[in-house]
Amino acid sequence: MAKAYKPNTPFNVPFRLLIPEYRTVKGSTKKLPDKDAGLIWCSFKTFGGTEIKTDAGIVIEDTATVETWYRPDIKANCTLQSDEDASTRYEVLGTPENINMRNQFLKFKVRRIRGGA
Secondary structure: OOOOOOOOOOOOEEEEEEEEEEEEEOOEEEEEEEEEEEEEEEEEEOOOOEEEEEOOEEEEEOEEEEEEEOOOOOOOOOEEEEOOOOOOEEEEEEEEEEHHHOOOEEEEEEEEEOOOO
């Protein structure tokens, strides 16, 4: 029998889960403000970010790996907002992995959203 997965680090980092909402009005889809789906506790590891080669050289992008308890509402279009600093937000990259398909733990990558005009 396969050994059950157990996270290496505790889920001690708080984030707010923000789920995007859309409404169709007269055939046009409008984005509404994100719905606050509550607090999630997770482990958050940056490993120094990710190097990306561009025309200007090598750029370090703020990425992290997140592990948390399974929630079916965490999807690729969601955003995580730091509970300590509301200006720090991360977008979920790709589809979160339901580890061993047991509906117990999720693992996914996030990328920091930088503000802009």
